[in-house]
Amino acid sequence: MPSSQAPAHGETAPPRGALRRTGQWCARHFVTVLVLWVAALAGLQVLQHAYGGDYSDDFSLPGTQSQDGLDVLKAHAPQAGGYSAQVVLHDADKPLTSFSDQVSTAVTDLQKLPDVLSAQNPLPPSGSTPPTPPDPNTGPLSTDQKTAYITVRFSVQPSTLDPSYLDGVDRAVQPLRSAGVTVEYGGSLGELARPEPDDRTSEAIGFGVAIVVLLIGFGSLLAAVLPLVTALICALCGLALLGLLAATATFATVSPTLATMIGIGVGIDYALFLVTRHRQNLVDGQDPVTAAGNAAATSGHAVLLSGCTVIIALSGLWVSGIGFIGKLGLAAAVTVVTAVLGALTLVPAVLGLIGRRIDRVRVRRPVA
Structure with a gap:
């Protein structure tokens, strides 16, 4: 097949040539590429489980008024500083004043816990009338x-403590609960008490919907499944890398969720670019290896850009001057990098493996 038109003056031809050669090599040597990706996925997962760090919301906001105020309290009034959480009764x-003894016992026992700076009794002293605040919705009672x-104040962020x-x-x-009072935890202490989230059900639903949408768009089962599989592999590699980065720096607990959402999203999109172009190239009569290489040279160029x-847009989060927000951008950028690498290497390899069979299992006649 003749090559595409020569680039106009000022156009950067070498990157496209490199992308074409990369795509063709991956499609021709698909066994090698697939083995390398599987090995990378397995190796990164092992390293992440062995040396990966934990995600934590224990961070500071240097240069902000809230952080400056917290530092002043720590220096001059430690009992009023720290990190607050609520034990809601x-x-x-009956009014809670009927349980004053149990409340006092609970407050005393809370003050004895490690990392607790103070615990405030919400009830007025015995025999006194509770003051009426200006707003009835304010105040601990x-x-x-x-x-x-x-109100319990901790010397550390409660959400970073061990669940035990x-x-x-x-x-x-316990004395309050034994007396029939409902007790719940609020604030960061409530986050510690919150069950571990399980996103597998929602992700499975999302993948199911994506398969239906892609089947409608492509009409081919293999063409619909391929972007999902490659995007998932790339996202898992990116998350493992993020776990290793978390061993050297503090990333917020929402970081892997954000990285997964963006990584899978762009991974599917980038794979769609190449699969769509590859199928058109096959319709135009190109052999699978050439079609994959030309798809990498054209749609792959768009993927790279x-x-x-x-990545540049996510790096802009550092402009906020708040470190943990900038790290959210870094977390998402990691999975974007793996998505780009997967689109330029893994996707052509799978296309080379499938060859002309990409439209063999279909729900309707493929269209250009």
């Missing part, structure tokens, strides 16, 4: 005295 039948919250720490909190408030644009 409620009884539907509601106007009907059936709802209150104990909640055993001590549960023991401290798009990936660089996304």
Whole structure:
């Protein structure tokens, strides 16, 4: 087949030539490329489980007024500083003043826990009348005295503590629960008590919907599944790399979720670029290796530019001057990089493996 038109004056031909050669080599040596990707995926997963770090919301915001105020409190009034969380109390039948002894016991026991700076009793001293705040919705005790919250201040971010720490909190408030008072945890202490999220169901639903949409668009089962599989492999590699980075720096707990969302999204898009062009090249009479190489040279060029644009845009989060926000961009950029690498190497290799069989299993007649 004749090559595409020569580039106009000023156009950068070498990158396209390199992309074409890369795509053709991957399509021709698909066994080698697939083995390398599987080995990389397995190796990164092993390294991540052995040396990967944990995600944490224990970060500071240097240069902000809130951080400056917290530093002043730590220096001059440690009991009023730290990180606050709430232990919320409620009884539907009786006012909480009926449980003053249990509340006092719970507050005393909470103050004895490790990393606790102070715990505030929401009830007024015995025999006194609780002051009426200007706004009935403010203050630790509601106007009907059936709802209150104990403010507990910690020297560390409670959400970063081991989940077993909640055993001590549960023991401290057990007298209240035994008396029939409902006790719940709020703020960062509530985050520690929150069950580990499981996104597998929602991700499975998302993949199912994606398969239906791609089947409608492509009409071919293999063409619909290929972008999903390659995007998932690339995202898993990116998440493993992110886990290794988390061993050297603090990344927020939302980082892997954000990285997964963006990594799979761009991974599917980039694979779609190449698959669509590759199928058109096959319709035009090109052999699978040449079709994959030309797809990498044309749509692959768009993938490369798009990936660089996304990475630069994510790097712009560092302009905020807040480190943990900038690291969110870095986390997402890691999976974008693996998505680009996968689109330029893994996708052509799979296309070379499938060859002309890409439209063999179909739900409707393929169209150009």
